[in-house]
Amino acid sequence: MKIEELIIEGKDKTVYATDAEDTVLIRFKDLTAAFHSIKKAVLNGKGAVNCQISSLIFRKLEEQGIPTHYIATVGDCEQLCEKVDIIPMQFIVRNVIAGSTARLLNVEPGTKPSNVIYELRYNNAAAGFPSINQHHAVALGIVTYEELDGIKETLRRVNEYLTGLFASAGITLVDFKLEMGRTPGGRIIVADEITPDTCRLCDSRTGEIMDKDRFRYDMGGVCDAYREVLARLEKVKD
Numbered sequence: 001m002k003i004e005e006l007i008i009e010g011k012d013k014t015v016y017a018t019d020a021e022d023t024v025l026i027r028f029k030d031l032t033a034a035f036h037s038i039k040k041a042v043l044n045g046k047g048a049v050n051c052q053i054s055s056l057i058f059r060k061l062e063e064q065g066i067p068t069h070y071i072a073t074v075g076d077c078e079q080l081c082e083k084v085d086i087i088p089m090q091f092i093v094r095n096v097i098a099g100s101t102a103r104l105l106n107v108e109p110g111t112k113p114s115n116v117i118y119e120l121r122y123n124n125a126a127a128g129f130p131s132i133n134q135h136h137a138v139a140l141g142i143v144t145y146e147e148l149d150g151i152k153e154t155l156r157r158v159n160e161y162l163t164g165l166f167a168s169a170g171i172t173l174v175d176f177k178l179e180m181g182r183t184p185g186g187r188i189i190v191a192d193e194i195t196p197d198t199c200r201l202c203d204s205r206t207g208e209i210m211d212k213d214r215f216r217y218d219m220g221g222v223c224d225a226y227r228e229v230l231a232r233l234e235k236v237k238d
């Protein structure tokens with residue numbers, strides 16, 4: 001497959017067109033950015049470990065019958081994926097209270113709520129990436145009520161599966177963010193990445209943080225923690 005023009009240069013990944021109209025090549029970068037890119041650094045090896053983690057997880061989601069954009073891993077840092085239009089929203093799922101939700105609800109971080117918390121965020125820098133509700137999303141014309149119902153069911157299934165997968169690896173899935181893409185045929189599938197950059201993960205026994213919070217809060221050992229996540233996921237028996 002031939003790589004053609006650059007489609008988009010993101011913070012964590014670069015997307016290229018290929019000579020197959022419906023396929024893109026995604027290259028995971030070592031660059032990491034937090035707090036709306038106020039804090040940035042190059043972490044050697046992050047692109048490779050995240051590419052491997054996301055590939056493993058997307059393959060497993062496909063095995064569960066959950067459609068994703070993932071086609072194949074073709075290099076240390078590269079995936080071939082289905083070309084989709086990304087819906088400009090973040091779909092956030094929370095199993096344990098952390099970060100801003102602890103402040104919003106005035107609840108101790110680490111509290112396990114009685115229900116899973118789903119949040120929508122508008123991926124629009126000029127608007128300041130605000131939290132929105134389903135009616136805002138439909139009013140923006142970026143998704144329909146029917147599509148949101150389907151996405152909610154996908155989020156539920158992804159969360160149910162990933163919570164179990166990470167638990168088998170001795171890791172607690174605190175929260176995560178998904179992005180969804182629309183295929184030319186109008187199907188909505190899981191896109192982007194699922195990595196310690198997009199999830200909060202901690203060791204189930206010791207509580208040690210194993211995700212991007214290590215970078216956000218200068219805890220060090222970012223890539224070592226990501227590599228530990230990968231090693232544990234690789235050991236999980238199906």
Ligand code: UDP
Nearest residue numbers: 092098099100101175176177197198199200
């Ligand atoms: N997240 C992400 N990209 C973003 C914003 C959030 O992947 O641009 C992930 C983040 O890593 C965490 C979850 O979504 O796993 C919730 O993050 P949020 O920004 O809501 O942080 P909080 O408000 O909980 O501190």
